[in-house]
Amino acid sequence: MRQAREAAGLTQERFAELIGVSPQNVSCVERGLAGVSLTVLRRICETLHVSSDVLLWGRSGGNDAEILARRLEQLPPEQFRVVQNVINSVLELTVLPEEKKGPES
Numbered sequence: 001m002r003q004a005r006e007a008a009g010l011t012q013e014r015f016a017e018l019i020g021v022s023p024q025n026v027s028c029v030e031r032g033l034a035g036v037s038l039t040v041l042r043r044i045c046e047t048l049h050v051s052s053d054v055l056l057w058g059r060s061g062g063n064d065a066e067i068l069a070r071r072l073e074q075l076p077p078e079q080f081r082v083v084q085n086v087i088n089s090v091l092e093l094t095v096l097p098e099e100k101k102g103p104e105s
Contacts, residue, residue: 001055002030004048019043049074 005015005026012030016023019040028034036044045052049071072080 001044001048004050004054005030008048010047015047018047 005012008015010018012026013023016026019026020043021036021040025034029036041052041055044055048055049067072083075083
């Protein structure tokens with residue numbers, strides 16, 4: 001859970017607030033000292049955009065592109081457009097010179 005929380009850019013305090021538990025509870029769960037109810041597990045999965053399999057068994061819910069796509073689907077339309085513009089700008093910077101020329105005639 002800690003890895004998924006950190007990957008989502010959330011502090012223990014903010015994450016605890018989002019899922020409705022105390023920061024101390026988040027800390028205990030991450031250290032394996034406490035468990036969570038099914039209701040809290042569901043909130044954790046929804047907040048982190050991961051499957052319960054990932055948290056419980058360490059199985060990946062897909063490749064990085066699939067995980068990113070699922071997270072992007074959760075964004076409100078305006079935030080999605082902002083992220084889309086940033087990604088497109090970065091991709092334009094990474095285009096190789098050969099790709100810019102187009103197909104050879």
